[in-house]
Amino acid sequence: MARLRGLVESRSLNAAVTWTLVGVLVAGTLASLAVGDLLWAVFGATVVAVALVPTVLRRDASVLVAWEPLALAAVPLVAQWVGLFVTPLTYLSVAALALLVAVEIDSFSATEMPPWFAVLFVVLTTLTVAALWGILQYFSDMLLETSFLSGRVALMWELVGATAAGIAAGVLFHRYFLESGPDVADSTEVGGS
Amino acid sequence: MTTLGRVLRLATYAMQLALGGITAYAVLQGSAGMLANAGLPFLIALFPLYVRYRYDNQLSPTLSLWIVTAAFLHAVGMLGLYRTYGWYDQIAHGVSGAVVAGVGYALVRVIETEYDSVEIPPNLRFVFIVVFAGALGVVWEVAEFALSELAVIFGGEPLLAQFGLGDVVLDMLFSIAGAVLVAVWGTRYFDGLRSVVDRHVDGDGRDAGTDRRDTDGRVDSTDRTVD
Numbered sequence: 001m002a003r004l005r006g007l008v009e010s011r012s013l014n015a016a017v018t019w020t021l022v023g024v025l026v027a028g029t030l031a032s033l034a035v036g037d038l039l040w041a042v043f044g045a046t047v048v049a050v051a052l053v054p055t056v057l058r059r060d061a062s063v064l065v066a067w068e069p070l071a072l073a074a075v076p077l078v079a080q081w082v083g084l085f086v087t088p089l090t091y092l093s094v095a096a097l098a099l100l101v102a103v104e105i106d107s108f109s110a111t112e113m114p115p116w117f118a119v120l121f122v123v124l125t126t127l128t129v130a131a132l133w134g135i136l137q138y139f140s141d142m143l144l145e146t147s148f149l150s151g152r153v154a155l156m157w158e159l160v161g162a163t164a165a166g167i168a169a170g171v172l173f174h175r176y177f178l179e180s181g182p183d184v185a186d187s188t189e190v191g192g193s
Numbered sequence: 194m195t196t197l198g199r200v201l202r203l204a205t206y207a208m209q210l211a212l213g214g215i216t217a218y219a220v221l222q223g224s225a226g227m228l229a230n231a232g233l234p235f236l237i238a239l240f241p242l243y244v245r246y247r248y249d250n251q252l253s254p255t256l257s258l259w260i261v262t263a264a265f266l267h268a269v270g271m272l273g274l275y276r277t278y279g280w281y282d283q284i285a286h287g288v289s290g291a292v293v294a295g296v297g298y299a300l301v302r303v304i305e306t307e308y309d310s311v312e313i314p315p316n317l318r319f320v321f322i323v324v325f326a327g328a329l330g331v332v333w334e335v336a337e338f339a340l341s342e343l344a345v346i347f348g349g350e351p352l353l354a355q356f357g358l359g360d361v362v363l364d365m366l367f368s369i370a371g372a373v374l375v376a377v378w379g380t381r382y383f384d385g386l387r388s389v390v391d392r393h394v395d396g397d398g399r400d401a402g403t404d405r406r407d408t409d410g411r412v413d414s415t416d417r418t419v420d
Contacts, residue, residue: 105317112312117304121324128327131365138362152358156338159331 017067021074022051028077039140039148040080043133047073050097053104065100072096091126091162094133095169098125102173119170126166130159201254208265209238215268229340230271234264237292240299248307256299263292290367293333297326297368298375322376323369330368334361 029044051070054063073096076089102122105111113121134155137148149155212235219227241257266288301321305313313321 105320109317110312110314111317112310114308114310117308117311121321124324124328126328127331128324128369131327131331131369135362135366135369138358149358152361155358155361156334159335160338163331163335 012062014067015062015064018051018064018070019061021067021070022048025051025074025077028074028081031081032077038144039136039146040077042136044077047077047093047097050100050104054108057108065103069096069099069103073100090133091130091158091165094129094162095122095126095165098122098129098166099169099173101125115174119174122173123166123170126162126169127159130162130166133162134158198254201258205241205254205258205261208261209235209242212238212261212265212268215272227272231268234268234292237296238264240296244299244303248303256295260292260295260299263288263295267292287367287371289333289364290330290369290371293330293368294322294326294371294375297329297372298322300329301325319376323372326372326375327365327369330365333368334364 025044025048029041029048032038032041032044047070050073051065054065055061073093076093079089099122102113102118102125105121106113106118134149137146138155140146141148149158212231215231216228216235219231238261241260270288301313301318304311305318
């Protein structure tokens, strides 16, 4: 599926924007660590790790994920500092992370995903990441005396929101990245000769 | 098939029958709550049969038995044992997590073998199984939540019970933890061990699970190296 690989790009402009975003994310992660906000530090570190997978695998600093989904994934880390729209932005971020993971699996392994399966995988990954995030929040509340989850109903609405965001991400993914035509994708393929 | 295999199959059929019986009883009683708590596990228990007839692809007897057992324990528990006995409540999360993990595993295997266009390398199957099971766990919780909210809106009793925050989180945790265990069991590195177990059960020497055309030296025809 060559078209999917369009999301992992090696153009220099993309590389510059992506590296800037990685820098912001690392700073945000360290800042969260510094103020003892362990959960957001974990979140930031996860986004950085996912973003750098292509670079590490290729040992080439110019091979990076596309900046758009990475920016989406980074937004809640910034938003939680400002304290605005954190919850809905977190779903969005989870979906963007799922998208990056799907693209990386497609690009860097022998996995063959037809479009329907790639979309399904994005949706399911979003749900799984949302579950992990909920579990993390729960244990953070229990062990670190934070107060992320006010109760069952709050968690359930988070999961409903994440489900909606996952489905939206899947649909968007399909329309935007799979139907945007082979021209765009081919010219940005990893290691394109 | 060996005697052991036959015994496992018989046990599987017995529990499927029992679940069908409970479901039929719920219909006769006209109890929506009972129907939801027996009917859904009954449908899950029919999954191995569905795979056999739809895809002509038999799940291993161990896997079938496990899925059906987990569904059976859940249905029986929801009929009252969860509330009556404390120890039953202790295993409740483990059991429902095991159902979800088992179904997630089976789904990945079916998709893999049925659709030629989907290729999952054995060393990544782990990721797919965990993702499928984790997502199924969330879908299950959201379905329970939606049903109970609707029940409140229409002024009835919730059909599927969600007891509290801890229950929801533990359910999800057990789905994912169960999936990790299943994935370890279903991943290439453990195929040797697994096929020994299945061969003992099935007795005919071939791999009793679904096809694994992908384990041995398939040429990696990808053109993804740099330069």
